[in-house]
Amino acid sequence: MDTLSPIMLGFLGSLVAGSMTAVGAIPVLFGRIPSRATRDLSLGFAAGVMLAASFFSLIIPALDAAEMRYVNEAAPAAIVCVAILLGMGAVALMNEKLPHEHFSTGREGPKAASLRRVWLFIIAITIHNFPEGLAVGVGFGADGVSGGMPLAIGIGLQNAPEGLAVAVSLLGEGYSKVRAWGIAALTGMVEPIGGLLGAGIITISEPLLPWGLAFAAGAMLYVISHEIIPETHRSGHQNKATLGLAIGLVIMLFLDVWLG
Ligand SMILES: [Zn+2]
Numbered sequence: 001m002d003t004l005s006p007i008m009l010g011f012l013g014s015l016v017a018g019s020m021t022a023v024g025a026i027p028v029l030f031g032r033i034p035s036r037a038t039r040d041l042s043l044g045f046a047a048g049v050m051l052a053a054s055f056f057s058l059i060i061p062a063l064d065a066a067e068m069r070y071v072n073e074a075a076p077a078a079i080v081c082v083a084i085l086l087g088m089g090a091v092a093l094m095n096e097k098l099p100h101e102h103f104s105t106g107r108e109g110p111k112a113a114s115l116r117r118v119w120l121f122i123i124a125i126t127i128h129n130f131p132e133g134l135a136v137g138v139g140f141g142a143d144g145v146s147g148g149m150p151l152a153i154g155i156g157l158q159n160a161p162e163g164l165a166v167a168v169s170l171l172g173e174g175y176s177k178v179r180a181w182g183i184a185a186l187t188g189m190v191e192p193i194g195g196l197l198g199a200g201i202i203t204i205s206e207p208l209l210p211w212g213l214a215f216a217a218g219a220m221l222y223v224i225s226h227e228i229i230p231e232t233h234r235s236g237h238q239n240k241a242t243l244g245l246a247i248g249l250v251i252m253l254f255l256d257v258w259l260g
Pocket residue numbers: 046050128132158159162
């Protein structure tokens with residue numbers, strides 16, 4: 001694997017991770033939908049993995065990279081803080097600016113409202129898959145296999161419950177099994193685009209490394225707080241959701257230290 005360029009590794013790693021969205025949604029094709037409690041547990045797991053990945057695989061490496069470049073004590077922390085806020089702000093802005101009128105004005109009543117909520121969730125999942133791909137790409141670009149592998153595995157793992165959540169919510173809105181699965185699979189295909197970009201930028205411009213890592217972390221943190229955790233708490237399974245989060249968090253922490 002060392003013979004592949006970091007850009008190729010970043011692309012392949014994020015492609016595999018992104019494909020896990022389609023894999024996770026497979027039960028829907030067979031009409032086998034896990035209970036809401038199980039889905040909330042597994043989506044909580046996704047939130048835990050993303051939380052740990054943000055800090056251990058992105059923010060800490062971002063600080064390390066910045067510390068190597070700047071002697072000033074405060075500069076590395078300041079850069080990382082600003083980049084995190086930029087990442088969070090970018091996703092917030094995209095959430096705000098994406099056209100949703102189609103859903104709010106097309107039909108009225110509770111049906112339209114729930115369809116709109118489902119699509120907002122899907123859009124948020126798709127948007128945050130971009131920085132996830134970016135993170136995997138940046139990991140491979142910055143540090144080769146040892147930098148990218150823990151991220152590719154962790155991000156791949158947490159994509160499975162996300163894909164399932166998307167497919168199940170579409171099924172609930174009356175979409176066919178195949179369409180629900182297909183749309184869930186598509187949300188993951190943003191990841192290799194992010195992966196290619198992330199690995200490319202880092203390979204070309206090393207000064208951007210701390211910015212890119214912390215920006216990707218910020219984008220993920222926004223989605224965890226704004227979409228994933230609220231989604232897992234909507235149906236009364238808060239305990240299971242938190243248990244899932246704890247498991248995801250320690251698994252990603254372990255992967256990062258063990259493989260990183
Ligand atoms: Zn995710």
